[in-house]
Amino acid sequence: MPVGGALFAAAIVVAAGAFAQNGEPKPASPIYGVTIPDGYRQWELVAPALEHAPLDELRTVLGNQTAIDAYRTGSLPFPDGTVLVKLAWKHVQSPEFESALVPGAATTVQVMVKDSKKYAATGGWGFGRFIDGKPVDEAQHRTCFACHEARVKARDYVFTKLAP
Amino acid sequence: MPVGGALFAAAIVVAAGAFAQNGEPKPASPIYGVTIPDGYRQWELVAPALEHAPLDELRTVLGNQTAIDAYRTGSLPFPDGTVLVKLAWKHVQSPEFESALVPGAATTVQVMVKDSKKYAATGGWGFGRFIDGKPVDEAQHRTCFACHEARVKARDYVFTKLAP
Numbered sequence: 001m002p003v004g005g006a007l008f009a010a011a012i013v014v015a016a017g018a019f020a021q022n023g024e025p026k027p028a029s030p031i032y033g034v035t036i037p038d039g040y041r042q043w044e045l046v047a048p049a050l051e052h053a054p055l056d057e058l059r060t061v062l063g064n065q066t067a068i069d070a071y072r073t074g075s076l077p078f079p080d081g082t083v084l085v086k087l088a089w090k091h092v093q094s095p096e097f098e099s100a101l102v103p104g105a106a107t108t109v110q111v112m113v114k115d116s117k118k119y120a121a122t123g124g125w126g127f128g129r130f131i132d133g134k135p136v137d138e139a140q141h142r143t144c145f146a147c148h149e150a151r152v153k154a155r156d157y158v159f160t161k162l163a164p
Numbered sequence: 165m166p167v168g169g170a171l172f173a174a175a176i177v178v179a180a181g182a183f184a185q186n187g188e189p190k191p192a193s194p195i196y197g198v199t200i201p202d203g204y205r206q207w208e209l210v211a212p213a214l215e216h217a218p219l220d221e222l223r224t225v226l227g228n229q230t231a232i233d234a235y236r237t238g239s240l241p242f243p244d245g246t247v248l249v250k251l252a253w254k255h256v257q258s259p260e261f262e263s264a265l266v267p268g269a270a271t272t273v274q275v276m277v278k279d280s281k282k283y284a285a286t287g288g289w290g291f292g293r294f295i296d297g298k299p300v301d302e303a304q305h306r307t308c309f310a311c312h313e314a315r316v317k318a319r320d321y322v323f324t325k326l327a328p
Contacts, residue, residue: 041208048212048224050255050265060212060224060327089327091214096315096323101214103327151260159260163224163253163267 027130030138032119034111034128037064040085044068047163050091050101058091058103061160071162077124078156082114086160107131112158123149123157191294194302196283198275198292201228204249208232211327214255214265222255222267225324235326241288242320246278250324271295276322287313287321 018035020026026035043062051057063071066081088110089103109130116124127144129136148157155161182199184190190199207226215221227235230245252274253267273294280288291308293300312321319325 044206045209045224045226045251047267048222049258049267050214050222052263052265055263058212058214060209062209087209087327094213094323099216099219101216102325103211103213106328159258161266163251164270 027134029111029126029128029130029135029141031141032113032122032126032128034113034126036109036111036128036130036133037083037085040064040083040111041087043085045163046071046084047160049160051088055088055107056091057088057107058101059086059088061086068162076156077116078114078158080114080116080124082112084112084158084160086110108136109133123153125157191298193275193290193292193294193299193305195305196277196286196290196292198277198290200273200275200292200294200297201247201249204228204247204275205251207249209327210235210248211324213324215252219252219271220255221252221271222265223250223252225250232326240320241280242278242322244278244280244288246276248276248322248324250274272300273297287317289321 018026028035040062043064046061046063046067049059049061051059062085064081064083066079067084070078070082086109088107090105090107091101092104094100094102111128111130113119113126114124115126119126122145125145125148127141129140129144135141145157148159152159182190192199204226207228210225210227210231213223213225215223226249228247230243231248234242234246250273252271254269254271255265256268258264258266275292275294277283277290277292278288279290283290286309289309289312291305293304293308299305309321312323316323
């Protein structure tokens with residue numbers, strides 16, 4: 001294969017993450033252009049959480065290998081290429097165990113992508129909030145960074161700590 | 165290598181999971197001889213849960229590939245080789261977000277191993293409950309199967325469903 005062909009093939013591979021299996025472009029968040037990463041459901045656990053009313057959710061954050069490696073070393077900021085995905089479900093009473101809340105219907109999938117150049121204006125992070133695989137509107141996405149900046153700027157804008 | 169040598173080498177590999185990195189035998193649960201599996205923290209998410217008082221815990225179940233494959237197909241019983249690990253932490257108030265509970269100190273790691281012959285008397289499951297890496301006593305282990313049998317026998321004795 002000539003060099004030009006190899007570069008073209010490489011470009012296809014790089015761009016593949018932007019397309020769904022059906023060849024359509026993946027739905028991307030407004031402002032940031034963040035998409036739901038392939039294979040995230042196989043990523044390693046960072047931590048679970050519970051949200052009281054009004055959300056009433058159980059949540060779990062998963063991280064790609066770059067994220068997990070950064071958590072393990074404890075060094076901040078997270079490097080470019082870090083991706084965190086938060087899955088959320090309405091919590092429901094376990095029918096088998098009185099004292100337990102378990103996941104009900106899935107609600108949102110939320111994504112943070114670190115790219116210090118592309119997202120320099122928002123602490124190096126791009127945000128995506130998805131319901132049924134589709135990004136929510138621009139107004140909701142405008143709230144992401146403001147809240148992360150106000151509350152957890154000192155932890156490189158990341159709420160979730162690696163569970164021991 | 166002669167056949168005898170190959171068999172011997174294979175036996176070493178099979179037994180390796182019973183030893184910790186320092187060469188000491190891994191702590192095994194009473195009754196069942198279940199140990200904490202290597203690398204479980206990298207396993208795929210099955211689901212989170214919350215336990216109200218008196219436990220006040222956040223929990224997350226992870227599964228090995230055999231477990232996840234079985235969950236995805238939805239066929240019961242789980243095949244031999246299935247391993248489920250439940251991590252648990254005291255839940256604490258998030259210092260950064262009023263409405264959130266997040267993991268505090270780790271409490272127990274609980275393991276279920278499917279071996280339909282070895283554990284035929286307990287539905288094919290062996291159980292292990294560990295605190296700080298050490299198994300709890302035999303009396304506590306006697307309670308595992310009775311509860312699983314009473315409440316979730318129809319789901320092959322497994323409480324946790326795969327979160328959507």
